[in-house]
Amino acid sequence: VWFRRCTHYLFIVVVAVNSTLLTINAGDYIFYTDWAWTSFTVFSISQTLMLIVGATYYLTFTGVPGTATYYGLIMTVYTWVAKAAWFSLGYPYDFIVTPIWLPSAMLLDLVYWATKKNKHSLILFGGVLVGMSIPLFNMVNLITVADPLETAFKYPRPTLPPYMTPIEPQVGKFYNSPVALGAGAGAVLSVTFTALGCKLNTWTYRWMA
DSSP states (O other), X not given: OHHHHHHHHHHHHHHHHHHHHHHTTTTGGGTOTTSHHHHXXXXXXXXXXXXXXXXXXXXXXXXXXXXXXXXXXXXXXXXXXXXXHHHHHTOOGGGOOOOOOHHHHHHHHHHHHHTTSOHHHXXXXXXXXXXXXXHHHHHHHHHTSOOHHHHHHHSOOTXXXXXXXXXXXXXOOSOSOHHHHHHHHHHHHHHHHHHHHHXXXXXXXXXXO
């Protein structure tokens, strides 16, 4: 039993760290001033998938509603630490965006609790809710930061790679509604990835049996 539990906890830490590493730049769509909304859509989907797999795995492992929120908190704290790098470069705090995962993780916990720990309901309802909510919460997050173009030119950083050099926005964008597109794609994809999170438990139990 102790070996199984230790392995699970190790997997949780590994998944949480890797999720954070893969989404660490997900709040940096403000740097892509010419393609901000396109980047927002793509990053919304990546955030949704990384959160849902780890949170579902952790939640179904413990079987205790609230652990998905705890997982989201771990990712958030890790990201805050990493975002301090931008602050050290001279950017103001109101320009640094940390993706918001906690409300969506809370919805996942709520579904698990309300459906009396039914995994199929968690996959369907929880997946859809997380996929639809993350772009919405992060758009509110984005609206509250300082004007990206003005701030980017006010605090130029010649050490930034070329693709992160601010560019004057052009007229017309590829995506007209980044929240709707991100939420729509996220709602569909996150159901599959929620199922993957549940399945990870089965695979690890079999491996350790």
